């Protein structure tokens with residue numbers, strides 16, 4: 001389907017997300033023929049875990065979760081100095097409920113989380129409970145110098161339907177009196193918060209190729225037509241992701257919550273596609289064994305439910321003997337005693353600022369889990385002992401540059417509106433009446 | 436002779452057979468003429484070599500950085516089972532090489548991989564981490580072809596991180612993490628002033644190497660001649676056309692051992708130019724009267740006297756000990772013409788000490 005100017009439908013939709021605003025939203029409505037069910041009147045059955053998305057997301061033929069394709073991250077600063085008051089909390093909760101009534105909680109509907117930074121929690125006299133590991137962001141490799149994101153809160157909006165993400169955002173900004181036919185409350189998130197930054201993106205088969213024109217430096221016609229990510233491979237296999245249980249905080253007043261790390265990684269696709277060959281891309285993304293044995297077809301859907309990393313030799317052996325190590329191979333060194341990865345990746349590509357990049361959003365029980373995983377990915381130990389360089393032949397480090405990092409706490413649903421630093425033990429019961 | 440002249444000469448003589456498309460491809464074919472036939476599995480004279488320009492040099496945090504460039508180049512990337520040729524793309528305007536060195540020692544650390552950001556009036560033009568590379572005239576350097584947008588002023592930011600190769604003594608103190616910003620005036624006509632030297636047909640493709648460029652103000656990436664190496668130099672052998680100088684240093688305390696121990700150091704270098712050969716995996720065995728007294732890896736290390744080398748501490752080294760050095764991975768640096776067929780297949784090196 002095309003609009004009058006002949007822009008293919010999907011191509012229009014992704015640009016709309018990047019542009020945002022009411023005009024983009026209305027334009028979307030006209031072009032995206034979907035009927036997204038509204039949410040329930042009674043939201044009390046919604047899970048305490050804001051990050052419990054998997055149960056409502058579609059799966060591919062192998063049973064891997066398909067990540068929601070359209071994303072917006074709203075970076076917000078609380079307008080009030082000092083501690084939040086109840087009015088503000090009500091306002092935030094009411095605004096969030098407004099969009100939840102408008103769209104059902106599903107892949108085609110709306111998925112969202114609200115999270116808070118260490119900077120937000122500094123306003124309280126009491127520091128966060130010991131069960132919560134939420135340090136300030138820091139550089140996580142000897143060779144990076146990122147800027148740190150310190151806004152108070154981040155709202156993550158996700159859907160397979162572009163207009164849902166845009167509509168929800170507009171409603172949160174107080175720009176919609178009705179949304180999907182549902183009256184919106186007279187409460188805007190932006191009355192309580194100011195917008196510090198807006199980041200957008202996409203993930204899913206074909207979207208990167210369609211978005212390639214929006215970004216500088218993406219080699220024309222090189223991103224495979226069916227790839228879900230700019231770098232050409234499928235990611236997020238079932239067995240290479242932590243479960244939602246694995247990343248959930250187990251005890252204390254924030255039990256049911258999780259921590260979130262968001263980095264912005266700039267991609268260099270020219271070297272990746274125009275200089276490296278397919279062998280190198282497979283070896284560097286997965287491991288040399290996969291490249292040698294043609295394990296990966298196309299984007300790698302044939303791999304099934306895992307990246308088959310068990311077939312790779314140990315990372316240090318590959319480094320010594322082949323002079324190159326794969327990203328997946330290295331990262332898989334950060335696993336727990338049950339052989340589970342430590343982080344749940346919900347990353348997505350972006351053309352924000354006209355450059356190909358990736359918003360690497362990861363959930364983990366403790367930020368330390370992310371730090372350990374990133375350390376495994378840096379492979380500094382491997383470079384010291386082998387021909388593998390700091391970036392050269394070192395997974396995908398040659399092609400990514402960390403621009404920004406931020407840490408956030410995704411509290412349980414009952415605490416998602418301006419949580420205190422030390423909620424009372426019964427905080428989870430202090431939920432707002434379902435409206 | 437500058438490149439223009441070569442173009443003229445080429446247009447008039449050897450490429451006459453291509454007359455039909457000479458106009459179209461003249462620039463590119465002159466920059467990258469056909470490779471010599473029958474290249475040896477050794478260092479060879481390339482078809483041509485080029486000079487370079489240095490628009491600026493800065494000092495910061497114990498490091499100096501010079502920004503240098505030349506014509507866009509073809510080069511090769513390493514794979515465990517061969518090499519991948521990187522062709523010049525139509526959009527490539529220059530070969531950009533940020534040269535970073537430790538101010539005090541002049542050592543160019545191969546483990547500190549710079550990141551480049553090129554902007555123009557605040558607009559992003561290109562950003563990448565250049566490859567570690569070996570070239571005959573430039574030695575070891577970081578470089579890649581960059582895509583500029585015509586004549587104009589560009590801002591090039593070179594940022595460097597911390598080291599990841601072991602360093603000895605005070606060299607270990609410098610943790611890097613700094614950046615250098617250059618204003619870079621680029622024009623096609625200045626680029627074309629860079630010298631371009633054709634190597635005669637009967638010489639190109641034969642064993643040998645063009646000399647290192649005489650780079651005023653820039654350090655080179657050479658390692659010491661064997662007799663200038665510290666310690667007791669016990670031999671020099673060849674593998675894959677690389678030379679391996681072997682020395683035994685008394686007192687291994689500087690290298691993580693103790694005073695009683697010896698430090699066995701292997702210093703590989705290119706033939707002819709003595710350019711260091713970093714980013715290899717080397718291991719060694721030391722046999723004495725048929726029994727192994729050492730079997731392990733040789734760790735890449737940067738030392739102010741030995742410079743970049745590979746080594747291990749051992750209890751002792753006696754006359755008659757049999758040393759076998761295994762190249763588990765050849766240098767993983769990218770290669771410019773004349774180096775891509777050498778240092779690839781590297782058999783064991785055996786020396787009786």
Ligand code: HEM
Nearest residue numbers: 231233234235236237240307328331332341358373374377
């Ligand atoms: C451009 C950026 C990135 C791309 C394209 C990418 C892509 C991939 C791919 C294709 C895989 C293997 C397939 C799978 O998901 O199972 C993988 C695995 C993985 N990646 Fe990344 N990745 C990127 C950045 C990162 C970063 C920044 C981290 C954080 C440390 C990370 C952590 C992991 C982990 C933990 C695994 C699974 C390892 C295991 O099996 O235990 N990735 N990635």
